[in-house]
Every structure is written in C-alpha cells, then in structure tokens.
C-alpha cells in the first residue's frame with residue numbers, strides 16, 4: 001500500500017536574494033554563517049540570487065533584499081521580487097533607510113552628475129554625462145525599499161551579522177519571528 005508508514009521529507013523553502021544599491025557586504029555576511037550553510041541547505045534551496053546562476057526569478061517563499069533604490073532598474077527589480085516572494089526581508093541599513101548611497105540625498109542630482117563627470121581632475125568641462133538609453137535612470141533621491149513595496153521583516157545592521165541571518169532564518173522556518181536585542185545590532 002502506498003503512503004502507509006512512509007515518512008515524507010518536507011519541501012524545502014525556496015529563497016531568493018538580490019543586491020540593489022548595496023555593496024554586497026550583506027551577502028558576504030550571510031555567507032559568513034560558514035559551515036552552517038550545509039545545515040541550512042537541508043531546509044532551503046536557492047532561487048535567483050548572486051549566489052546562483054539562475055536567470056529567472058521563480059515563485060519563492062522568501063526574498064532577501066540588500067541595498068536601497070538609487071535608479072529605476074532597482075525599483076523594477078524590487079517590484080518583481082515582491083510579486084514573486086511570499087515574504088520579503090529588507091536586509092541591512094541600505095535597504096532599510098538608504099544607507100551610505102543615501103548620503104547623496106542632500107545634493108542636487110544634476111549638480112552631482114556634472115561634478116562627477118565634468119569637474120573632476122582628468123574630466124573636461126565638455127565631457128558628457130552618460131545618457132545611453134540602456135543605462136537605468138537615476139532617482140533624484142535614494143529610497144529605502146519599504147517606501148515602494150510592503151516589507152515583512154527588517155534585519156538591521158551594516159551588515160547584519162552572520163548570527164543574525166542564521167537566527168532569523170531558523171526562527172522564520174519554524175514559523176516564529178526573531179526579536180533582536182540591542183547587542184545583536186552590528187555596524188562595521
């Protein structure tokens with residue numbers, strides 16, 4: 001008789017990650033869970049991520065977003081992630097409040113671009129600001145991800161520590177919410 005006495009392995013959680021306007025430091029910190037990755041991989045499988053070569057985003061249980069929004073492509077990618085992930089996590093200061101890239105927010109974008117492309121040593125005043133239609137349009141201000149889509153969880157830090165990633169994912173897989181104490185906040 002089929003199915004009697006046969007223990008079924010629960011399906012793995014499908015996980016996607018992405019880096020928007022970030023530095024990949026949050027991804028590096030995630031990988032710092034080191035050998036616990038072997039235990040994690042017993043319970044999850046990766047979908048599209050800088051850690052895989054998967055080109056198309058599938059339907060995922062959870063998406064981890066590193067980085068904020070500095071251009072139109074970031075917004076498009078974020079909306080796509082929200083549409084494909086049941087649970088969305090803003091990971092790190094850049095995703096949560098714009099982080100380091102948001103330091104440009106008090107400057108006028110046109111002035112900033114002119115300064116970078118025309119006024120720097122080695123650049124002539126006749127240099128063109130890149131405007132190829134293939135390039136994503138920069139936003140006037142760098143924005144946190146929750147200003148554009150609903151975010152279910154926030155993992156603070158720059159980057160969040162490896163232990164924070166580990167504890168968060170363990171609690172989430174168990175159907176619980178991790179409550180971070182002050183000592184677990186990590187800013188390098």
Ligand code: SF4
Pocket residue numbers: 021022023024025026066067091092093094095099100157158159160
């Ligand atoms: S939060 Fe920090 S480590 Fe993460 S992407 Fe931003 S600058 Fe990099």
